[in-house]
Amino acid sequence: MNSFGEKLRFSTFGESHGVAIGCLLDGVPAGLKIDEEFIQAELDRRKPGKSEFETARKEDDKVEILSGVFEGKSTGTPIAMVIYNTNQKSRDYSNIKDIFRPGHADFTYFYKYGIRDYRGGGRSSARETAARVAAGAVAKIMLRELGVEVLSGICEVDGIKAEKFDYEAAKESIIFALDAGKEEEQKDAILKAKNEHDSVGGVSRVLIKGAPKGLGEPLYYKLDAVLADAMMGINAVKAVEIGDGVLSASLKGSKNNDEIRSSGFVTNHSGGILGGISNGDEIVMNVYFKPTPSIFKEQKTVTTANEEVDFALKGRHDPCVAIRGTVVCEAMAALVIADMLLLNMGSQMDRVAKYYK
Numbered sequence: 132m133n134s135f136g137e138k139l140r141f142s143t144f145g146e147s148h149g150v151a152i153g154c155l156l157d158g159v160p161a162g163l164k165i166d167e168e169f170i171q172a173e174l175d176r177r178k179p180g181k182s183e184f185e186t187a188r189k190e191d192d193k194v195e196i197l198s199g200v201f202e203g204k205s206t207g208t209p210i211a212m213v214i215y216n217t218n219q220k221s222r223d224y225s226n227i228k229d230i231f232r233p234g235h236a237d238f239t240y241f242y243k244y245g246i247r248d249y250r251g252g253g254r255s256s257a258r259e260t261a262a263r264v265a266a267g268a269v270a271k272i273m274l275r276e277l278g279v280e281v282l283s284g285i286c287e288v289d290g291i292k293a294e295k296f297d298y299e300a301a302k303e304s305i306i307f308a309l310d311a312g313k314e315e316e317q318k319d320a321i322l323k324a325k326n327e328h329d330s331v332g333g334v335s336r337v338l339i340k341g342a343p344k345g346l347g348e349p350l351y352y353k354l355d356a357v358l359a360d361a362m363m364g365i366n367a368v369k370a371v372e373i374g375d376g377v378l379s380a381s382l383k384g385s386k387n388n389d390e391i392r393s394s395g396f397v398t399n400h401s402g403g404i405l406g407g408i409s410n411g412d413e414i415v416m417n418v419y420f421k422p423t424p425s426i427f428k429e430q431k432t433v434t435t436a437n438e439e440v441d442f443a444l445k446g447r448h449d450p451c452v453a454i455r456g457t458v459v460c461e462a463m464a465a466l467v468i469a470d471m472l473l474l475n476m477g478s479q480m481d482r483v484a485k486y487y488k
């Protein structure tokens with residue numbers, strides 16, 4: 132399967148160490164004003180090499196729109212976008228040409244395809260997620276017209292949890308803009324792991340504001356199932372919680388139920404979804420990222436010939452992938468919600484907009 136979505140279908144192409152990466156987004160209604168600066172700004176939030184908390188690989192991630200937009204508006208035809216790689220030649224992969232990095236996809240890609248692309252992570256590298264962010268930015272533009280907003284921020288790093296969460300601040304600086312009290316501890320944990328040639332995991336909290344009631348199919352295209360699929364499809368994501376998620380299994384029904392008043396739900400343990408359908412409340416998810424697999428400590432592994440070796444990796448790697456991964460979560464969530472809106476309401480922007488008046 133090479134595309135995602137029912138009405139708003141998208142797929143991506145390219146490799147981290149090839150010429151370019153990009154996406155093809157089909158199903159965008161005609162007449163949508165495409166704000167190219169916004170698409171670039173979204174890519175800038177995710178691009179690598181901005182700080183000591185990220186990989187040292189420097190890429191500008193300048194996006195070029197190849198089709199589907201005329202005089203600033205979508206034409207209703209497929210939107211193709213390309214981002215050229217400029218810093219793809221990593222010498223540091225030469226020493227792992229025939230070696231599988233523990234925790235990365237080298238092992239499984241080799242046994243599935245029988246090919247070891249020695250240039251680097253290739254298609255399994257999260258560089259591909261830049262193309263998702265470009266597609267997600269168009270979805271966000273569509274959602275903006277309909278009063279829906281997708282926000283996120285990092286709520287946990289290396290087990291250190293933020294106690295309060297400020298999405299508006301997180302918009303400006305997705306990293307640690309959540310809890311002044313915990314911010315320094317979280318930053319220190321990343322830098323400490325980095326100095327020790329190790330890595331840490333983290334959790335992104337995603338908020339979807341303004342989604343109407345009724346999104347999601349009751350049985351086989353449930354909103355929570357599709358969101359979970361979209362999040363789990365992001366590199367290094369190992370779990371997704373909707374609303375209270377795991378915690379709800381240990382709550383009594385009387386604590387877990389969201390009581391209903393004429394003005395709406397009193398609480399939001401459900402995370403805005405009941406029976407696979409949005410209930411009009413905020414949609415809330417926690418997305419759990421594992422620690423970066425590529426670390427510089429000595430590790431045990433095998434070669435493509437299954438010989439045991441000890442090796443220490445070099446290269447340019449994120450010490451905590453959740454930091455940039457949170458932008459990818461937003462993009463994927465925006466694509467799902469935009470798809471669900473189109474699925475429920477038809478394909479023309481004006482019809483979609485009128486429905487919610």
Ligand SMILES: Cc1cc2nc3c(=O)[nH]c(=O)nc-3n(C[C@H](O)[C@H](O)[C@H](O)COP(=O)(O)O)c2cc1C
Binds near residue numbers: 367448
């Ligand atoms: C934004 C982002 C950046 C990432 N950066 C790196 C990295 O620098 N080095 C690395 O080994 N893995 C990185 N990863 C994770 C790997 O791509 C991922 O772990 C790998 O493809 C194996 O897939 P899995 O962890 O989903 O099983 C990153 C993930 C994301 C979302």
Ligand SMILES: C=C(O[C@@H]1CC(C(=O)O)=C[C@@H](OP(=O)(O)O)[C@H]1O)C(=O)O
Binds near residue numbers: 252255256259
């Ligand atoms: C280049 C990016 O991130 C990369 C994601 C990644 C991985 O294994 O996922 C490995 C590293 O790079 P490379 O592919 O050169 O080994 C990161 O720098 C990017 O996000 O644009």
